[in-house]
Amino acid sequence: MVDKLERVDLVPPDKLKGLLGSYYPPPEPVPHFINQKLEEIYPVNRVHLIVNPFAGQKKGKHLASLLASDLDQSRIKSVIHFTEYVNHAEELVSKLEFVEGDALMSVGGDGTISEIITGLLKRNDSFSNSIPLSIVPAGSGNSQANDMQITDYLDALQRLTTGKLRKMDIGKVTFFKDGKEQVRYTHNLVGWGLGVDANILAEKMRFLGPMRYDIGSLMSIIRGKVRKAKCYVDGNLIDSSFILLLIQNTKTGGDRLTLAPMAHVDDGKMDLGVIYHISRFQVLKLFNQLKASGSHVWNPNVEYYRFKNLIIETDDPTAINVDGENLGTTPLEINVLPSALKVFH
Ligand SMILES: [Mg+2]
Secondary structure, three states, X not given: OOOOOEEOOOOOOOOEEEOOEEEOOOOOOOOOOOOOOXXXXXXOOEEEXXXXXXXXXXXXXXXXXXXXXXXXXXXXXXXXXXXXOOOHHHHHHHHOOOOOOEEEEEXXXXXXXXXXXXXXXXXXXXXXXXXXXXXXXXXXXXXXXXXXXXXXXXXXXXHHHXXXXXXXXXXXXXXXXXXXXXXXXXXXXXXXXXXHXXXXXXXXXXHHHHHHHHHHHHHHHHHOOOEEEEEEEOOEEEEEEEEXXXXXXXXXEOOOEEOOXXXXXXXXXXXXXXXXXXOHHHHHHHHHHHHOOOHHHHOOOEEXXXXXXXXXXXXXOOEEEEXXXXXXXXXXXXXXXXXXXXXXX
């Protein structure tokens, strides 16, 4: 089915003067949730904490005991589940025996949330859309928590005990791994192109700490790989050579990069930034604008769209990244599921 291609035409603001010439300021911040209406108040009786003890600063175990004792003081029961291997959170959540009044709590990063919602939505039962998620930032990438302005575990706890819920869009991502079709649900972003190259390189340089992301990006820019692909945006074909596609549910990704400064998590669509084949110098300039809180959106080499369905086809399988994890390859399809997840906000 072909829907009208929704291109977002942006009018740049006046340039500001700086030491090295004039430049565009970053876009004005937009709300994470566009729909400010409160969905419901949810009284929580019991929380399943899904704790990734390896994430981020490896404080998961410590946080879990603090959370359990604070929940106990609020007369809320808690059950702690530690994840032990990749996809364990998905497996745990798919088998939990929920009752009304239950909630999930993610203690980890964006990847942990991604596994939890995948387990929840793959159940395909009445709990898939009714069990709300509390988000405790404890990973190396906490884009969702940052965009929701959840500062720490105490903030997350307060939101849970207050019980105010909002609904968030989720993307159903179909891709391939070892020749087999896989499904994963995304709350944050899907990467294809230079961003994935940079992430794969960065993962090999973990010893460098957070600067590995910048170095990975610079190395990928210097390599300057360009990929041909057929990209269908709501059925509309863009057949071209690309440096990068930024596919975003939330505004930020990676190491606090504002990749899609105009994205809302509840507008029923995901945002797409398209960067065609441009020179290494232009990519470098773009990367600097990206680091400057998202002023890359004013760059004439970036096209900006919103979509409900996105398909990427390539001649050879190319790597994709979902919510910070390098999971598989193209062909890729994303379907936006509006309001598919309830979160404490
Ligand atoms: Mg959106």
